[in-house]
Amino acid sequence: MKILHGNAIVGQSGGPTAAINATLAGVIRGALDEIAAGGAIARLYGMRNGVDGLLREEIVELDALFAEDPAALDRLALTPAAALGSCRRKLPAADTENEAEVMDKLFAILEKYDVRYFFYIGGNDSMDTVAKISAYAEKKNYPIRVVGVPKTIDNDLIGTDHTPGFGSAAKYIAVTVQEILRDTAVYTVPAVTIVEIMGRDAGWLTASSALGRLVTGFEPDLIYLPERAFSYEEFYADLKEALSRHPNVVVAVSEGIHLADGTFVGEGTQSGAVDAFGHRYLAGTGKALELAIKAEFGCKVRSIELNLPQRCAGHLVSATDIEESLEVGRSAVAAAVSGVSREMMTIQRVSTEPYAFTIGHEDIFEIANQTKYVPDEFINERGNHVTDRCLIYLLPLIKGELYPAYADGLPCHWILK
Amino acid sequence: MKILHGNAIVGQSGGPTAAINATLAGVIRGALDEIAAGGAIARLYGMRNGVDGLLREEIVELDALFAEDPAALDRLALTPAAALGSCRRKLPAADTENEAEVMDKLFAILEKYDVRYFFYIGGNDSMDTVAKISAYAEKKNYPIRVVGVPKTIDNDLIGTDHTPGFGSAAKYIAVTVQEILRDTAVYTVPAVTIVEIMGRDAGWLTASSALGRLVTGFEPDLIYLPERAFSYEEFYADLKEALSRHPNVVVAVSEGIHLADGTFVGEGTQSGAVDAFGHRYLAGTGKALELAIKAEFGCKVRSIELNLPQRCAGHLVSATDIEESLEVGRSAVAAAVSGVSREMMTIQRVSTEPYAFTIGHEDIFEIANQTKYVPDEFINERGNHVTDRCLIYLLPLIKGELYPAYADGLPCHWILK
Numbered sequence: 001m002k003i004l005h006g007n008a009i010v011g012q013s014g015g016p017t018a019a020i021n022a023t024l025a026g027v028i029r030g031a032l033d034e035i036a037a038g039g040a041i042a043r044l045y046g047m048r049n050g051v052d053g054l055l056r057e058e059i060v061e062l063d064a065l066f067a068e069d070p071a072a073l074d075r076l077a078l079t080p081a082a083a084l085g086s087c088r089r090k091l092p093a094a095d096t097e098n099e100a101e102v103m104d105k106l107f108a109i110l111e112k113y114d115v116r117y118f119f120y121i122g123g124n125d126s127m128d129t130v131a132k133i134s135a136y137a138e139k140k141n142y143p144i145r146v147v148g149v150p151k152t153i154d155n156d157l158i159g160t161d162h163t164p165g166f167g168s169a170a171k172y173i174a175v176t177v178q179e180i181l182r183d184t185a186v187y188t189v190p191a192v193t194i195v196e197i198m199g200r201d202a203g204w205l206t207a208s209s210a211l212g213r214l215v216t217g218f219e220p221d222l223i224y225l226p227e228r229a230f231s232y233e234e235f236y237a238d239l240k241e242a243l244s245r246h247p248n249v250v251v252a253v254s255e256g257i258h259l260a261d262g263t264f265v266g267e268g269t270q271s272g273a274v275d276a277f278g279h280r281y282l283a284g285t286g287k288a289l290e291l292a293i294k295a296e297f298g299c300k301v302r303s304i305e306l307n308l309p310q311r312c313a314g315h316l317v318s319a320t321d322i323e324e325s326l327e328v329g330r331s332a333v334a335a336a337v338s339g340v341s342r343e344m345m346t347i348q349r350v351s352t353e354p355y356a357f358t359i360g361h362e363d364i365f366e367i368a369n370q371t372k373y374v375p376d377e378f379i380n381e382r383g384n385h386v387t388d389r390c391l392i393y394l395l396p397l398i399k400g401e402l403y404p405a406y407a408d409g410l411p412c413h414w415i416l417k
Numbered sequence: 418m419k420i421l422h423g424n425a426i427v428g429q430s431g432g433p434t435a436a437i438n439a440t441l442a443g444v445i446r447g448a449l450d451e452i453a454a455g456g457a458i459a460r461l462y463g464m465r466n467g468v469d470g471l472l473r474e475e476i477v478e479l480d481a482l483f484a485e486d487p488a489a490l491d492r493l494a495l496t497p498a499a500a501l502g503s504c505r506r507k508l509p510a511a512d513t514e515n516e517a518e519v520m521d522k523l524f525a526i527l528e529k530y531d532v533r534y535f536f537y538i539g540g541n542d543s544m545d546t547v548a549k550i551s552a553y554a555e556k557k558n559y560p561i562r563v564v565g566v567p568k569t570i571d572n573d574l575i576g577t578d579h580t581p582g583f584g585s586a587a588k589y590i591a592v593t594v595q596e597i598l599r600d601t602a603v604y605t606v607p608a609v610t611i612v613e614i615m616g617r618d619a620g621w622l623t624a625s626s627a628l629g630r631l632v633t634g635f636e637p638d639l640i641y642l643p644e645r646a647f648s649y650e651e652f653y654a655d656l657k658e659a660l661s662r663h664p665n666v667v668v669a670v671s672e673g674i675h676l677a678d679g680t681f682v683g684e685g686t687q688s689g690a691v692d693a694f695g696h697r698y699l700a701g702t703g704k705a706l707e708l709a710i711k712a713e714f715g716c717k718v719r720s721i722e723l724n725l726p727q728r729c730a731g732h733l734v735s736a737t738d739i740e741e742s743l744e745v746g747r748s749a750v751a752a753a754v755s756g757v758s759r760e761m762m763t764i765q766r767v768s769t770e771p772y773a774f775t776i777g778h779e780d781i782f783e784i785a786n787q788t789k790y791v792p793d794e795f796i797n798e799r800g801n802h803v804t805d806r807c808l809i810y811l812l813p814l815i816k817g818e819l820y821p822a823y824a825d826g827l828p829c830h831w832i833l834k
Contacts (some may be wrong), residue, residue, distance in 0.1 A: 016600050049605055081599035088604070171826060175732050178827055182498035183433050183729035187505070188466055193725075215827045287704075304724045308610075312600035315592050316732050318826070398826035408632045409588060409735070409815035410595055415635075 004143060006116025007043040008333070010062070012151075013050035013122035013129065014088065016081035017165030018172070018314045019325040020151045021414070023121050024084065025077040026329020027149065028066050031117075033333075035063060040337045045113055048416075050122070051129055052087035055102070057109050060084070060416065076414040077326060078404040080314030083416055090125060091132045094139075103136045116144050117336050121329070123152035123163075127344055127368040134342040134364060145336040148344035148364050149328055153311045155204035158372045159362040160346035164328050165311075167321030167397035170208035172313045173197055173306060174398055177209040180304065181218045181250055190247045191300035192239065192293050195220065196286030198310050200256035203227050203374045204394075205310065207386045209252040211398060214391050221249045226256035227374050228383035230265055235289075236296055238384050243299070255285045255305075265289065315411055319400025324357065331359040355396035421560060423533025424460040425750070427479070429568075430467035430539035430546065431505065433498035434582030435589070435731045436742040437568045438831070440538050441501065442494040443746020444566065445483050448534075450750075452480060457754045462530055465833075467539070468546055469504035472519070474526055477501070477833065493831040494743060495821040497731030500833055507542065508549045520553045533561050534753050538746070540569035540580075544761055544785040551759040551781060562753040565761035565781050566745055570728045572621035575789045576779040577763035579814055581745050582728075584738030587625035588815035589730045590614055590723060594626040597721065598635050598667055607664045608717035609656065609710050612637065613703030615727050617673035620644050620791045621811075622727065624803045626669040628815060631808050638666045643673035644791050645800035647682055652706075653713055655801050660716070672702045672722075682706065732828055736817025741774065748776040772813035 010027045012020055024046075031044040044063040047054040066073055076083060091106075092099040110118070120130050130148035137144045150157050153169035177195060184193045197206040203225025210219040221242040224230055242249045258264045266285035286303030293301045324347055332345045343361040350356040378390030404411040427444045429437055441463075448461040465475040483490055493500060508523075509516040527535070537547050547565035554561045567574050570586035594612060601610045614623040620642025627636040638659040641647055659666045675681045683702035703720030710718045741764055749762045760778040767773040795807030821828040 012603075016603050049603075052605070079599065080596050082603045085605070086603040174826065175828060176726055176730070178830065179497050179729040179731055180725055182496065182731075182830060182832075183725050186429075186433050186466075186499045186503040188469070188502070212827060215825045216830070216832075218832075302725075304726075305722065306726075307721045308597055308600050308719075309593055309721075309723075309726070312596040313593070314596055314599075395825065400826070401820070401823050403818070403820065406818050408812065409591065409817070410629060410632045411592060413595065413599060413633070415599075415633075 003040050004116050004145060005040055005042070006114045007045060008041045008117035008119065009045040009047055009110070009113065009115045010119040010121065011047040011050045011054065012082035012084045012086050013120060013126040014086060014152065015123065015311060016086060017151050017153050017311050018080040018168040018317050019165040019321050020121055021079045021081070021083045022077040022322045022325035023149055023151055023164055023329040025073050026326040027119050027333055028062055028073060030330040030333030032063060032067060034337060041117060045115065046084045049085035050087035050089065051091065051106065052089045053085060054109060055106055059113065072414055075405065075412055077322060078314055078317065078402060079413040080312040083414060088125065091129050094132070094135060107136070107140060107142055110144065111142070118144055118146045119149055119332055119336070121149040121151050123150070123154065124157060124369060124371070127157070127364055130344065131364045131368045145341035147332045147336045147340060149332045150344055150346070151325070153205060154199060154202055156202040156371045156373070157367065158370045159344065159367045161349040161357065162347060162397055164321060164325035166204065167318035167324070169205055169310050170394060171318040171321070171398035172310055172316050173205055173208050174211040175316060176306065177220060177252065178212050178216060178218065181212070184248045184250055188247055189300060190243055191249070192297070193248070193250045194286045194289045194301070194303040195250065195252045196255055196284060196303060196305040197252055198306070199226060199254040201226055201371050201373070203254045206252050206254040207374055207378065207390050208394055208398070210386050211391055211394060214395055220252040222251045223385045224253045224257050224383070225374055225379060226254045226258065227379060229260040230257040231260070232292065239293065239297070253285055253289065257285060314404060314413070317402050318398045319402045320355070320397055322402050328359055335361055352392060352396060355399070420457050421533050421562060422457055422459065423531045424462060425458045425534035425536065426462040426464055426527070426530065426532045427536040427538065428464040428467045428471065429499035429501045429503050430537060430543040431503060431569065432540065432728060433503060434568050434570050434728050435497040435585040435734050436582040436738050437538055438496045438498070438500045439494040439739045439742035440566055440568055440581055440746040442490050443743040444536050444538070444750055445479055445490060447747040447750030449480060449484060451754060458534060462532065463501045466502035467504035467506065468508065468523065469506045470502060471526060472523055476530065489831055492822065492829055494739060495731055495734065495819060496830040497729040500831060505542065508546050511549070511552060524553070524557065524559055527561065528559070535561055535563045536566055536749055536753070538566040538568050540567070540571065541574060541786060541788070544574070544781055547761065548781045548785045562756070562758035564749045564753045564757060566749045567761055567763070568742070570622065571616060571619055573619040573788045573790070574784065575787045576761065576784045578766040578774065579764060581738060581742035583621065584735035584741070584814035586622055586727050587811060588735040588738070589727055589733050590622055590625050591628040591815055592733060593723065594637060594669065595629050595633060595635065598629070601665045601667055605664055606717060607660055609666045609668065609714070611703045611706045611718070611720040612667065612669045613672055613701060613720060613722040614669055615723070616643060616671040618643055618788055618790070620671045623669050623671040624791060624795065624807055625811055625815070627803050628808055628811060631812055637669040639668045640802045641670045641674050641800070642791055642796060643671045643675065644796060646677040647674040648677070649709065656710065656714070670702055670706065674702060731821060731830070734819050735815045736819045737772070737814055739819050745776055752778055769809060769813060772816070
């Protein structure tokens with residue numbers, strides 16, 4: 001493989017996570033090492049707001065920013081959300097009308113900055129961007145190595161054991177649910193607490209709420225994932241049984257749970273709420289269940305939507321996740337320099353006990369636009385909880401604690417000016 | 418003051434906090450020291466679920482539990498929620514029909530266990546309990562020293578500079594809002610994020626969301642507290658102005674904000690949502706504003722209710738708060754032994770820069786059933802933000818970080834069997 005000399009650029013895309021900046025810090029560290037060694041990479045740029053900003057030529061000199069302030073890299077690694085900004089832009093598909101217009105503009109900017117290494121940190125949609133840029137570069141014979149660096153709290157990318165960002169979100173959920181279990185246990189009056197957790201298609205995050213089973217012995221009474229059809233009838237039966245055992249019942253549900261006919265529970269058909277114009281009221285999955293339980297059981301019920309903090313709680317991250325996220329970023333640079341392109345970096349689990357992993361990469365065209373669901377053997381037969389096997393898979397990913405530095409009571413984030 | 422020999426009992430009451438167990442740990446430490454020194458207190462009992470459990474004679478031998486496992490006291494101090502359980506029972510008022518029935522039963526149990534020291538950790542309603550037990554003991558000439566130990570995340574008790582438990586909730590909110598500010602800043606599309614924060618009557622917690630102003634320079638664009646009447650018209654004007662400055666607008670509101678006529682915004686009159694029976698839909702304050710903004714501005718909008726984690730996030734507490742909470746508990750024992758009764762322990766601020774405090778106590782009859790509101794000089798003229806003076810008062814209370822011990826990725830809580 002011949003050495004490809006030139007500059008590198010990195011961008012972030014899709015929903016933020018608590019670890020996507022750790023991956024960015026890994027790419028920066030990898031590139032700065034390569035620059036310092038006088039290797040293939042001469043300069044490292046960052047695109048603001050992903051390809052959206054790149055098309056507007058909004059480019060940051062990351063090498064200069066961090067070469068003069070190395071401590072900032074540690075701060076960046078523990079800053080939540082996407083420090084470079086993000087976007088949700090989908091590049092035009094091959095051979096569509098405006099493909100040439102958009103892609104030629106993008107490649108003209110890459111050429112202007114002599115970019116030969118393109119790193120894109122993101123989830124499923126971002127891997128689609130990586131695939132399209134790879135394909136267009138080949139079509140136009142533009143020499144560039146394009147590497148996708150995965151991140152998503154949803155853990156729904158195939159080809160990798162799990163995704164950077166997932167472990168920290170799972171840890172935040174597992175810890176917060178332990179705290180909610182402590183809180184809801186203080187009263188003796190029968191009460192149901194619904195915890196709504198992110199995940200439209202895949203239930204990985206919701207499954208993580210049960211991790212206490214392996215550690216503290218406490219976990220939600222019931223868990224419902226989008227991988228199984230939800231039935232109000234079975235749910236009421238499950239709930240009745242749980243309430244007969246103890247007064248404080250906690251139920252964890254994925255936002256994406258739906259009935260057998262595909263209707264989302266969050267559409268609130270059961271609760272029947274409508275807005276001023278008679279439209280169905282999209283109250284959210286937890287709220288819809290809260291209203292339904294109130295109508296059916298008449299008992300005290302509350303719903304808690306964990307919401308954005310699931311993906312941005314940088315104050316409580318998994319050390320395993322942050323270390324892997326950094327390593328995946330650094331390895332992406334090493335892989336690209338050694339000739340890898342059109343690939344997404346992956347994490348391969350070597351062993352679970354003790355936990356060990358290696359970094360690999362897979363053909364981006366095999367990976368993009370597919371979803372990894374929670375497998376059948378991770379869900380119990382009744383479809384109202386997860387199995388031990390699921391929790392044994394998940395546990396290593398939330399281990400270890402890393403905390404950002406604080407000044408005057410608040411965390412010291414790295415913020416791009 | 419003659420020495421009163423006998424046993425002590427402690428209970429927790431009202432809503433849980435992340436620091437109420439630190440206060441309990443302080444009471445236990447104080448009592449164990451007194452017992453070890455052969456002082457006035459012979460034994461320390463705990464009541465399960467406050468006076469509710471006491472009336473059912475559900476009593477725990479706290480001295481034995483912790484004397485044999487001293488490390489457990491440190492674990493207890495960093496465990497969220499009320500480890501002894503809580504209740505919301507209001508004791509009968511003086512000279513009402515069932516006063517004698519309930520109170521005689523309660524005092525018979527106290528006498529059976531030779532209880533001469535009664536510590537009750539709680540908020541406003543719990544101080545009412547302390548007042549009633551004090552009054553009845555005097556009426557019946559039952560020698561007992563009754564001391565209220567304050568806790569409430571709401572910071573709305575009078576007679577004390579602030580309440581134990583508030584600092585940790587305020588820190589959780591201030592940190593989480595910083596993270597939400599990072600998260601919502603990643604996109605360039607105009608969007609409004611509403612953060613709903615606890616506080617029916619007083620806006621202390623919502624005010625804390627602005628603490629970034631003094632530290633990071635980032636804070637919510639707009640803040641609305643229940644101390645000022647809320648006007649949709651002014652809100653829309655404020656929001657329009659904020660959106661003209663930058664695309665990502667964050668608004669923090671107390672759950673208790675209401676219109677000039679007293680209607681709670683959370684009642685959703687503006688959003689017009691009704692349930693299947695045409696009843697007004699109680700979607701919550703944030704959700705009501707979300708719907709109203711969507712209708713008025715048509716822009717992207719989301720609401721985040723911080724919900725229970727505000728009061729039970731033991732994974733991120735204020736070191737200042739935990740240390741004060743412990744100290745208030747320990748001081749309550751010392752005060753009672755020295756003759757104090759019918760009083761609530763208080764925190765008196767000695768100086769703000771550097772921050773220093775002392776522990777005092779105030780007549781419970783002067784304190785119970787009153788509310789401390791955010792004062793006028795802490796709110797700006799327009800009523801859509803807080804002043805620097807407010808933040809200078811708040812900042813010391815969130816300083817310092819304490820973290821629970823973790824095992825296998827989850828916090829080690831102390832749980833009563």
